[in-house]
Amino acid sequence: MWHQSQISLRPRPRGFHLVTREIADGVPELGELRIGLAHLHLLHTSASLTLNENASPDVRDDFESWFDRAVPEDAAYWTHTTEGPDDMPAHVKASLLGASLTLPVRDGSFALGTWQGVYLCEHRDRGGPRSLLVTLVGEK
Amino acid sequence: MWHQSQISLRPRPRGFHLVTREIADGVPELGELRIGLAHLHLLHTSASLTLNENASPDVRDDFESWFDRAVPEDAAYWTHTTEGPDDMPAHVKASLLGASLTLPVRDGSFALGTWQGVYLCEHRDRGGPRSLLVTLVGEK
Amino acid sequence: MWHQSQISLRPRPRGFHLVTREIADGVPELGELRIGLAHLHLLHTSASLTLNENASPDVRDDFESWFDRAVPEDAAYWTHTTEGPDDMPAHVKASLLGASLTLPVRDGSFALGTWQGVYLCEHRDRGGPRSLLVTLVGEK
Numbered sequence: 001m002w003h004q005s006q007i008s009l010r011p012r013p014r015g016f017h018l019v020t021r022e023i024a025d026g027v028p029e030l031g032e033l034r035i036g037l038a039h040l041h042l043l044h045t046s047a048s049l050t051l052n053e054n055a056s057p058d059v060r061d062d063f064e065s066w067f068d069r070a071v072p073e074d075a076a077y078w079t080h081t082t083e084g085p086d087d088m089p090a091h092v093k094a095s096l097l098g099a100s101l102t103l104p105v106r107d108g109s110f111a112l113g114t115w116q117g118v119y120l121c122e123h124r125d126r127g128g129p130r131s132l133l134v135t136l137v138g139e140k
Numbered sequence: 141m142w143h144q145s146q147i148s149l150r151p152r153p154r155g156f157h158l159v160t161r162e163i164a165d166g167v168p169e170l171g172e173l174r175i176g177l178a179h180l181h182l183l184h185t186s187a188s189l190t191l192n193e194n195a196s197p198d199v200r201d202d203f204e205s206w207f208d209r210a211v212p213e214d215a216a217y218w219t220h221t222t223e224g225p226d227d228m229p230a231h232v233k234a235s236l237l238g239a240s241l242t243l244p245v246r247d248g249s250f251a252l253g254t255w256q257g258v259y260l261c262e263h264r265d266r267g268g269p270r271s272l273l274v275t276l277v278g279e280k
Numbered sequence: 281m282w283h284q285s286q287i288s289l290r291p292r293p294r295g296f297h298l299v300t301r302e303i304a305d306g307v308p309e310l311g312e313l314r315i316g317l318a319h320l321h322l323l324h325t326s327a328s329l330t331l332n333e334n335a336s337p338d339v340r341d342d343f344e345s346w347f348d349r350a351v352p353e354d355a356a357y358w359t360h361t362t363e364g365p366d367d368m369p370a371h372v373k374a375s376l377l378g379a380s381l382t383l384p385v386r387d388g389s390f391a392l393g394t395w396q397g398v399y400l401c402e403h404r405d406r407g408g409p410r411s412l413l414v415t416l417v418g419e420k
Contacts, residue, residue, distance in 0.1 A: 035144050043394075062217070062220050065217040098378065103181070199371055279282050
């Protein structure tokens with residue numbers, strides 16, 4: 001069984017946001033898969049996806065703190081500056097984390113660890129809604 | 141052909157460890173695939189998987205040196221500190237490298253480059269055994 | 281439908297290079313897939329693949345600037361130095377970005393965002409040609 005559809009993640013402020021439920025709700029076909037893989041693909045170059053701790057909001061705040069220091073906005077070496085100071089750091093952060101995730105599927109759900117959740121990593125100050133292309137493959 | 145099973149990787153000290161063989165031995169069904177993909181998924185948020193050089197142990201030591209400097213334990217900006225000084229850096233390192241790998245499969249084996257091996261990246265001081273969910277798909 | 285073949289990416293200088301078209305041209309079987317996934321796997325440990333902005337060359341230059349500062353060649357903590365000063369930083373950069381990408385496929389093409397392109401990230405001074413193992417799976 002193959003399924004592919006595009007969903008729109010609602011706009012979020014710059015930072016790291018838990019979106020596991022929003023994605024699962026956007027692809028009800030997930031419920032039909034007994035065993036398979038789910039490929040989640042952001043169609044953008046200044047936001048990213050990662051898996052991390054799903055319980056403590058301060059973990060997500062600390063991600064923002066670390067990434068803002070690791071990829072600073074005011075570095076003298078940036079040459080691509082026409083789209084604002086948050087643009088080039090957003091591109092680098094997006095590649096460090098990656099635009100896509102492949103998740104195992106079991107019995108109609110993402111087969112994640114107890115503490116794992118999907119983060120939408122919004123690296124722009126005003127990124128707007130983000131388009132996600134979801135591809136499901138597996139057996140019923 | 142689909143196969144999915146969970147294996148346990150034995151506890152390792154903090155650092156980077158070559159586990160290609162331990163994983164392949166844990167999924168003998170790999171031998172049945174002529175062509176396919178193997179999805180390796182750690183069910184944790186403070187350890188990760190990556191592919192890198194499989195010959196020189198000093199490469200793996202240097203990974204630990206770099207990551208410990210890039211994501212320091214004593215940074216003043218960490219707010220999620222209740223689980224110990226190694227916890228929040230472990231979360232960031234885990235997302236930089238990623239919880240999962242998708243490997244090509246050919247003739248019953250992982251189709252890796254000559255120098256490529258799978259690293260288990262243990263970011264906690266005492267991470268314990270790590271659970272890995274392996275999903276295989278392909279044709280016989 | 282399954283397809284797997286190896287292609288050779290022509291040598292590039294150290295830096296970040298747009299290779300979407302070179303890869304698509306190397307696997308004409310992509311055109312037969314109505315819906316599916318394409319797994320691109322570099323068989324190396326000192327080069328990597330990532331998705332990012334496909335229009336402005338200065339974005340790719342800025343990637344090189346950031347990575348060279350984040351993973352410096354002259355750090356005192358490197359112990360694996362026998363293969364030259366660019367070798368160990370190349371290994372770390374390769375793992376930060378990753379050796380492989382999984383791309384969604386739709387109607388015979390990679391289903392990427394408007395601004396997304398595949399970068400070959402060449403981290404060695406003289407990396408030579410790079411071998412890429414492409415695995416396609418999907419339905420016609």
